[in-house]
Amino acid sequence: MSEYLPIHPLTKQAFLPYGDVIEADPSTMRLINGGTTERYHALAEPVVTGEPERLIFSIFRGKPRAFPYALTMMERHPHASQSFMPLSGRPFLVAVSDDVDGRPGQPKVFLVQAHQGVNYFPKTWHHPLMVLGEVSDFLVVDRDNTKQNLEEQTLERPYMIAEPTL
Numbered sequence: 001m002s003e004y005l006p007i008h009p010l011t012k013q014a015f016l017p018y019g020d021v022i023e024a025d026p027s028t029m030r031l032i033n034g035g036t037t038e039r040y041h042a043l044a045e046p047v048v049t050g051e052p053e054r055l056i057f058s059i060f061r062g063k064p065r066a067f068p069y070a071l072t073m074m075e076r077h078p079h080a081s082q083s084f085m086p087l088s089g090r091p092f093l094v095a096v097s098d099d100v101d102g103r104p105g106q107p108k109v110f111l112v113q114a115h116q117g118v119n120y121f122p123k124t125w126h127h128p129l130m131v132l133g134e135v136s137d138f139l140v141v142d143r144d145n146t147k148q149n150l151e152e153q154t155l156e157r158p159y160m161i162a163e164p165t166l
């Protein structure tokens with residue numbers, strides 16, 4: 001029987017080794033436009049290395065995952081960050097791993113609230129988008145020419161995720 005992984009709330013601190021949390025953090029807020037707009041400044045920094053140094057915006061329309069869900073693989077993007085910001089007002093799941101001699105270690109699972117997004121650092125092992133409940137759209141910033149920026153690895157053993165209580 002595969003091990004069930006706990007689902008953690010997403011916090012900046014907990015996600016620090018893996019990427020940025022994109023949310024309206026009051027400590028980053030600056031009033032602009034004559035006080036009519038709150039700018040939550042520099043929440044994450046998209047990065048790209050290696051030709052073509054081209055970051056693009058895309059929309060991912062993801063289908064919901066069925067639970068209990070088996071994590072059997074992880075991926076990473078060596079040459080760029082990758083960010084996901086929910087557009088459909090629903091939470092989603094992310095799973096990330098430390099790198100262990102070039103392979104993904106045991107995944108950590110986080111519940112991302114509808115007002116939060118994530119920006120994976122380059123080379124962060126993560127599972128492809130995991131949507132909850134209904135088809136959901138996400139604004140994605142990552143590197144063009146994804147085929148040369150994708151490394152996938154099967155996990156040494158599968159891990160299970162139970163359906164999160166929202």
Ligand SMILES: NC(=O)N[C@@H](O)C(=O)O
Nearest residue numbers: 075082126127128129146
């Ligand atoms: N392959 C692709 O564009 N998507 C994945 O990178 C993902 O993290 O969902």
Ligand code: NI
Nearest residue numbers: 075077082128
């Ligand atoms: Ni990815």
